[in-house]
Amino acid sequence: MIRILLRLCVLQAVEAVAAATVEERDEEALTSVLNSDSECQGEDATCALNALQVKQQAVAAQAEIAEEGSEQEEKGDGAKQADERFGAESEDQSDEELGISLASSCSQASSTYYLLKCADDTVRMYASQISSNLRRNAISKLDLAWPGTGYNQAAFGGQWQVLVAVEKLGGFRVENIVGASGGASSGFLALVDSSWSGKTMMDTITSSLWTNGGWGVSTSGEYTKYKSLAYAGDFRAVKSHGYATMVCDSKSSVSYVVHDFKDQDQAAKAFAASGDVPNVILGNGYSMGGHLSYCHDGGELMGIGRNPLLYYNTNYGHATECSKSCVASLFKKGVQDTISALVSSNLRVGASGGGSIAIQKPQGGHWTLSQYRNFLTSGGFWQILVGQKTSSQRVFVAGSSLSGGGGDDWWR
Secondary structure, three states, X not given: OHHHHHHHHHHHHHHHHHOOOHHHHHHHHHHHHHOOOOOEEOOOOEEOOOHHHHHHHHHHXXXXXXXXXXXXXXXXXXXXXXXXXXXXXXXXXXXXXXXXOOOHHHOOOOOHHHHHHHHHHHHHHOHHHHHHHHHHOOOOEEEEEEOOOHHHHHHHHHHHHHHHHHHOOOOOEEEEEEEOOHHHHHHHHHHOOOOOOOHHHHHHHOOHHHHHHHOOOOHHHHHHHHHHHHHHOOHHHHHHHEEEEEEEHHHOOOEEEEEOOOOHHHHHHHHHHHOXXXXXXXXXXXXXXXXXXXXXXXXXXXXXXXOOEEEEOOOOOOOOOOOHHHHHHHHHHHHHHHHHHHHOOOOEEOOOOOOOEEXXXXXXXXXOHHHHOXXXXXXXXXXXXXXXXXXXXXXXXXXXXXXXXXXHHHEO
């Protein structure tokens, strides 16, 4: 009960900020861009100013502000201005516009077995279109960015099963998953599966542990479950390809992205910490070792290294709870939305909110925070990002480099 109430408090606080006046939001957004004085790039945790990109983003932000003001004054021109802002080349289409439908096996699918079959069967229906579109866009591998949207995480299960089915078509693979909160949870459950499928994820989030009669799983329950799975499943995949974001009180203005875990216990703590909402308020958290202590929810995402990045906004409205029927529905949304993005000429579907997906390539050879936070038409994800969209530093930290963090140090 406490966990659910705390989640609601956090969500209400975010909604209150979002309800501020347009002028206040615009001023904050522009100030954030102009005051951004550092960013972390790649996996070496090196931070450097990219003045040109910051300047370009400031100019873009000013243009967006002017457009939003004009839209308020002349609502009749809103559609035209939106076309100019996002591009007038049939971008950001919906599933219906793209004509994507689910396989017949999806209609009654509710168990893990039949949900996975639903995804596999639907991929087969569009296999030729998916493969040719990925080749045309020179996409042979992807990293995934999965944000925190609470119990909407079942949609990530649908996306994961689609992507592993696409891998079997040849010429494509998923490499890394960077996740925050529920997205980090899903990333762990995807990677730890020994059969490289969505089975472990879907079995877990439909279990009594996760639903808990509507109360939801506790953070300590997550840690225990992740640790057990890390020993029983594919820990090597988690170590090599899993990235968990978090905020640690040693420097609360930084989003730490922990990866390359030294052991199963540290990995379990990292992914539990990423979704530890209660301790955002209570001030406790997990110790990763070294200088990373009191770690909890609140971390933000960005691209990793040189791979193209797929960002999936799963904010479908089930942040605080999701029944088994809700899980099945969200899984199917993940299947349909992901295939829609994969067959779209610009590798995008939706322009904001739940169901929006975009695949972007790093500019200049590697991901920067400036690009990640830029507009969709400029190679970023701004319009579809979940959360506060801050310019806080992202620091990549190899868990194997951190001392301590085990045994009695796990909670402090």
